[in-house]
Amino acid sequence: MKFPIIPALLSASMILVACSNPSFDEEAKRVEQVKAEKAKKEAAEKLSEEEKYEIYKDMEKPLDEVIQENDLDVLEEVSSVEVETKDTYEDPVEFSKYTSQILYNFYISQIDLKTYYNFLVQHGSERVKEELPSEKDAIAIFTSIQDSFKQQNLTGDSYTLTNVAFDRMKREGNFYRKVITTNGEEYFMTIIKKENGVWKFEDDGPAPPYILGSDLTQENQETITEQEEVQ
Numbered sequence: 273m274k275f276p277i278i279p280a281l282l283s284a285s286m287i288l289v290a291c292s293n294p295s296f297d298e299e300a301k302r303v304e305q306v307k308a309e310k311a312k313k314e315a316a317e318k319l320s321e322e323e324k325y326e327i328y329k330d331m332e333k334p335l336d337e338v339i340q341e342n343d344l345d346v347l348e349e350v351s352s353v354e355v356e357t358k359d360t361y362e363d364p365v366e367f368s369k370y371t372s373q374i375l376y377n378f379y380i381s382q383i384d385l386k387t388y389y390n391f392l393v394q395h396g397s398e399r400v401k402e403e404l405p406s407e408k409d410a411i412a413i414f415t416s417i418q419d420s421f422k423q424q425n426l427t428g429d430s431y432t433l434t435n436v437a438f439d440r441m442k443r444e445g446n447f448y449r450k451v452i453t454t455n456g457e458e459y460f461m462t463i464i465k466k467e468n469g470v471w472k473f474e475d476d477g478p479a480p481p482y483i484l485g486s487d488l489t490q491e492n493q494e495t496i497t498e499q500e501e502v503q
Contacts, residue, residue: 347434347448347482359394360470364436367464367471368447371395372433375462375476376451378414380428381421385414397465397472428453434482436464444474448482457481 353369361367374391377383389410392400404410429452436445449460461479464471 347437348485350433350435353431353433361395362470364438364445364464364466364471367395368433368436368445368462371462371464371473371476372431372447372449375449375460376428376431378418379421379451380426380453381418382428385411385418388414392473395473397467397474400473400475424454426454434484442466445471448479450482 350365350369353372355366355369355373357370358366361370374383374388378388386407389404389407392404392410396404405413431449431451433450434448436447438445443466444463445465446461446463449462451458451460459479459481460476462476463474465474466472
């Protein structure tokens, strides 16, 4: 999964637009829902009876089987988010913690915007730096975004991270961040990339809730217990 442009300018700007114009957000959701329902209906009409039967069988499968068959990452949360500030990061786990700290502080307006801009310049990937506007323009955009957060009285409570999952070549990784604020629980996924031997920030954006391996284990145990009780 990859996002087209840097989150500081896109994801947060989308949040800003949605907050300032609820009707726009509702209309966009309605249009997307209509499109999705239409596409689903057209796809269903093209399916044979045998294909439909296989789909219904898949829908009845336990969650852990679906995850294994689709080769999805089973995630674990890291025990600590504390990390030392460095000029460069060769350890992806360290970099995931540092990046998350910066992004969380930006979200709850607890970071100087020049510091945030410098983070993107120093630790952003080549693509991020190419798309980054001048310092003056970037800070103006960041200011507008944070102003929208302040208007919502957005404050943060805490955040947790998952382990880093890598691609086959281990040149790109992603991890999730669960943020607890006055908005409740929110989830984000961050992409990092290895360039010239060090890890760089590539992208960040909203994500669905993630699944922990411990949750699956507990769910399987509960299923076994229920079966034993029935017997």
